[in-house]
Amino acid sequence: MLVGHQPKEFLLAVEALTVSFDGFKAVNDLSFYVDENEIRVIIGPNGAGKTTVLDLICGKTKATSGSIQFRGKELTRMRENEIVKTGVGRKFQNPSIYDDLTVFENLEISYPRGRSVFGALTFTRDAAVRDRVHEVAEMIFLKDRLNVNADLLSHGQKQWLEIGMLLIQDPDLLMLDEPVAGMSVSERAKTAELLNRIIKNRSVLVIEHDMKFVEDIAHKVTVLHQGQILSEGTMEKVKNDLKVVEVYLGH
Amino acid sequence: MTDNRFFNRSEFIGILVLAVFLMVILPLTLDVFRLNLVAKYLTYAFVALGLVVCWGYGGILSLGQGVFFGLGGYCMAMFLKLEASSVENTKIQSTPGIPDFMDWNQITALPLFWKPFSSLTFTIAAIILVPGIFALIIGTAMFKRRVGGTYFAIITQAVAAILTILIVGQQGYTGGINGMTDLRTLKGWDIRPDHAKVVLYFFEVGCLFVCIMIAQFVRHSKLGRILVAMREKEDRVRFSGYSVANFKIFAFCVAAVFAAIGGAMFALNVGFMSPSFVGIVPSIEMVIYTAVGGRLSILGAVYGTLLVNFAKTSLSETFPELWLFGLGGLFIAVVLAFPNGLAGIWGDYVQPHIDRLISSRKPKPEGWTDKSVTDGAPAE
Numbered sequence: 001m002l003v004g005h006q007p008k009e010f011l012l013a014v015e016a017l018t019v020s021f022d023g024f025k026a027v028n029d030l031s032f033y034v035d036e037n038e039i040r041v042i043i044g045p046n047g048a049g050k051t052t053v054l055d056l057i058c059g060k061t062k063a064t065s066g067s068i069q070f071r072g073k074e075l076t077r078m079r080e081n082e083i084v085k086t087g088v089g090r091k092f093q094n095p096s097i098y099d100d101l102t103v104f105e106n107l108e109i110s111y112p113r114g115r116s117v118f119g120a121l122t123f124t125r126d127a128a129v130r131d132r133v134h135e136v137a138e139m140i141f142l143k144d145r146l147n148v149n150a151d152l153l154s155h156g157q158k159q160w161l162e163i164g165m166l167l168i169q170d171p172d173l174l175m176l177d178e179p180v181a182g183m184s185v186s187e188r189a190k191t192a193e194l195l196n197r198i199i200k201n202r203s204v205l206v207i208e209h210d211m212k213f214v215e216d217i218a219h220k221v222t223v224l225h226q227g228q229i230l231s232e233g234t235m236e237k238v239k240n241d242l243k244v245v246e247v248y249l250g251h
Numbered sequence: 252m253t254d255n256r257f258f259n260r261s262e263f264i265g266i267l268v269l270a271v272f273l274m275v276i277l278p279l280t281l282d283v284f285r286l287n288l289v290a291k292y293l294t295y296a297f298v299a300l301g302l303v304v305c306w307g308y309g310g311i312l313s314l315g316q317g318v319f320f321g322l323g324g325y326c327m328a329m330f331l332k333l334e335a336s337s338v339e340n341t342k343i344q345s346t347p348g349i350p351d352f353m354d355w356n357q358i359t360a361l362p363l364f365w366k367p368f369s370s371l372t373f374t375i376a377a378i379i380l381v382p383g384i385f386a387l388i389i390g391t392a393m394f395k396r397r398v399g400g401t402y403f404a405i406i407t408q409a410v411a412a413i414l415t416i417l418i419v420g421q422q423g424y425t426g427g428i429n430g431m432t433d434l435r436t437l438k439g440w441d442i443r444p445d446h447a448k449v450v451l452y453f454f455e456v457g458c459l460f461v462c463i464m465i466a467q468f469v470r471h472s473k474l475g476r477i478l479v480a481m482r483e484k485e486d487r488v489r490f491s492g493y494s495v496a497n498f499k500i501f502a503f504c505v506a507a508v509f510a511a512i513g514g515a516m517f518a519l520n521v522g523f524m525s526p527s528f529v530g531i532v533p534s535i536e537m538v539i540y541t542a543v544g545g546r547l548s549i550l551g552a553v554y555g556t557l558l559v560n561f562a563k564t565s566l567s568e569t570f571p572e573l574w575l576f577g578l579g580g581l582f583i584a585v586v587l588a589f590p591n592g593l594a595g596i597w598g599d600y601v602q603p604h605i606d607r608l609i610s611s612r613k614p615k616p617e618g619w620t621d622k623s624v625t626d627g628a629p630a631e
Contacts, residue, residue: 058490060486060490079494080489080490081489081490081492081493081494081495084490084491084492085492089490090490092486092487096484096486096487097484097487098479098480098483098484098487099483100479100480100483101476101479101480105476106480108473108476109473109476109477109480109488109491110491112492114473115492115493115494116494116497117474117497117498117501120472120473120474120477120493120498121468121469121472121473121474122472123472123473123474165487165491169491169492
């Protein structure tokens with residue numbers, strides 16, 4: 001380490017992160033760094049701790065030890081809604097949308113204004129909100145379904161809607177948990193196209209099993225195994241890593 | 252998108268119909284005794300209305316609304332009791348000028364916390380603030396710790412039980428199990444004769460409509476949609492940047508304040524207040540009114556309350572022992588067969604017929620398609 005050398009500013013710096021559930025370490029002394037505008041994909045066998053890592057970053061699970069720095073702010077001590085306000089958005093594995101509300105209302109709730117109780121009471125659906133909702137709805141291929149109740153959407157459309165809900169939040173770090181799981185081939189292609197469009201000017205952290213999809217979008221891949229990093233680097237490098245082939249890709 | 256912030260067209264018609272029903276039809280057809288009975292039932296409608304906001308929209312089941320009904324009722328009753336206990340009215344007591352039950356319990360001076368209740372302004376503020384702040388404290392303690400669902404319901408029951416025990420036990424300060432009786436005048440105006448009952452009835456209905464409008468406003472605001480969203484996917488709301496606990500606390504406080512207004516109306520219209528409206532059983536009954544009316548329907552809550560109470564009055568006179576079983580059975584039947592209560596039945600079976608009637612009467616313009624029928628048809 002050079003004296004006087006300033007370390008590069010990472011968007012997200014996870015250091016020595018550990019969480020244990022009754023003695024079982026789901027994530028064990030994990031460290032990794034995500035750059036601005038980077039697309040990072042996390043892969044690994046079932047139970048490797050991939051989803052737990054996202055849970056830790058967004059505050060759903062509290063870390064046992066270690067630190068998560070996002071733009072220099074320590075996330076491990078913040079509440080979920082405060083983490084969202086610093087610019088972290090999270091998509092869940094199963095489409096997590098509001099079935100009883102329309103597509104428009106789903107997107108409107110995610111619009112980052114009027115988030116306090118009083119703000120929500122006095123919130124008005126003005127032109128700025130409407131324009132933004134229409135703009136996002138167009139991106140997620142749901143432009144003509146705005147007034148449809150969300151429970152009438154297909155599985156793929158629900159996934160898009162949740163991506164749209166994150167998009168309207170405009171986070172600096174977007175975390176997606178298996179965004180193409182359960183999608184048809186054509187939906188998958190559309191989703192890849194959608195993701196490639198929305199990742200501009202933000203960093204994305206994706207968990208995905210679909211290797212074809214990973215190859216399409218990843219800048220860098222992190223392979224997790226038993227809560228620790230097995231390998232990290234470009235897709236090419238990871239694919240040729242014998243350890244990775246043995247525990248994951250070989251299957 | 253030009254709907255105003257309170258109601259859309261069909262809701263406006265619904266509110267109008269209810270207003271005509273309560274303000275014209277009932278006063279014209281019922282004698283004063285029956286009208287006063289309706290006034291008593293309507294006090295519970297305030298509670299049911301609050302439960303629609305808190306339970307129906309927010310998914311927070313409170314089985315302790317009697318607590319807030321009681322707090323509001325006791326605040327009002329304390330004012331009325333003080334006025335009824337003037338020195339000349341109570342000169343036969345060993346300590347004149349204090350409420351009779353205090354005298355019976357060897358209390359010789361008005362307790363400190365009673366003193367401000369000689370002011371009507373203070374009393375009105377207390378009716379809103381005491382239950383509101385109490386709900387804020389309970390809500391903050393529970394929801395910030397993510398206590399919810401069944402656990403929350405059980406805790407509200409415990410609070411209801413505690414408050415009942417407290418009121419009954421502190422007989423000298425609260426009137427004990429008998430409650431506060433013999434309430435006479437409001438600022439010198441006698442609340443007991445028939446014409447006063449009629450005036451109080453209209454005043455109560457007026458307050459009810461103010462509460463209905465507040466509930467409508469909440470429902471049509473983004474906050475109303477967030478409550479619905481929260482009921483379904485709490486985590487998603489949290490990860491959209493909202494503090495779920497604060498929204499739950501708000502809904503719970505609104506329900507508490509509505510219940511308290513109902514309680515105050517009860518003291519005024521019925522002329523007494525007792526712990527039998529505070530405990531677990533009345534609290535559960537109030538939930539049943541909401542469930543029967545339809546827990547998602549603001550107006551349904553009012554009709555549900557009236558219907559169940561009319562049934563209760565007439566059935567309990569005929570079958571005093573069986574009535575409670577009937578009430579329990581009604582609750583189970585509604586939950587199993589009609590989860591959205593009367594409002595659900597109306598929306599599923601009656602409304603489509605009315606829509607069809609209205610649309611078939613209108614002359615059909617060129618290229619007209621029977622939209623209301625296709626809308627009503629199940630999606631393929």
